[in-house]
Amino acid sequence: MNALIFAGGNVKDYEFIKKYKSFYDIVICADSGALHALKAGLKPDFLIGDMDSIPENVFEYIKKLNTKIIYYPKEKDFTDTELAVEYALSLGVKKAIIVAGIGTRPDHSLANIFLLVKYLNKGLELKVVDEDFEIFLIKDEKEIEGEKGDLLSLVPVTEFAEDIYTEGLYYPLKGETLGFGTSRGISNVFLEKKAKISLKKGILLGIRVHSN
Known part of the structure; x- marks a missing residue:
């Protein structure tokens, strides 16, 4: 089972979400992420959080949609x-895409990116996407689809x-080692519509930035 998870970060244009229509089985929203789901024309199956940032009128509307609402206190550890990602895992989700995971709060944005690492070890493959980029992990080997001219950064x-x-x-890498904190893997460029990355040890964060 796959899930779309809406966080409360930034979305400029909801049109890009349509390309994931065939991907997801369920829609999970974290608090004000429900507003993004509704603007994308999607009904939340689950709404999770302390409900401190969702607009009141949106919350009242969602109550009428037969959405399962899971409340948490404002003072909590996560x-x-x-919490939305953890709930997805409890439902048996194996792959999930986080929409609006990047916003004006760098602490939240970084925490969302590092969720990819935490949940990889729990058997849940996560990706963070928006209109301009997608963020994912590379372990062992991965073929990445893109467009000629797209940027690809590799961050240990x-x-x-x-x-x-x-x-x-x-810029080819041929058996090289990248250490944590290096900028060596930033801003490589797709020569065609696919790129292939392999490594023997460690994990890379891949960031593909759309060229148009």
């Missing part, structure tokens, strides 16, 4: 987005990412 999220090989990118 963000609403992480382990101490080292070792023996990295790339195909289909302007």
Whole structure:
């Protein structure tokens, strides 16, 4: 089972969400993420959080939609987005896309990105997307679809990412090691519609930025 998870970050244009129509089985919203789901024309199946940021009129409307609402206190140990991801895991979700996971709060944005690492070890594959980019993890090997001219940055999220090989990118890596904190893997370029990344040890954060 796959899920779309709406957080409370930024969305400029909801049109891009249509391309994930065939991906998801359920829609989970973290607090004010419900507003994004509704603007995208989607009915939330689950609404989770302390409800401190969702507009009151939106909340009242959702109560009429047969959406399952799961309340948490405002003083809690986890963000609403992480609670939504954890709930998805409890439902048996194996893959989930987080929409509006990046916003004006860098602390929340970073926390959402690092959820990808935490939940990889729990068997849940996460991706963070918006109109301009997608963020995902690369472990062992991954083929990435894009467009010629798209940017691809590779950022280690382990101490080292070792023996990295790339195909289909302007700046090839041939058995190189990247250490945590390096900018060496930033702003590579797609030469065609697919790129392939492999590594022997460690985990990379992949960030594909659309060229148009």
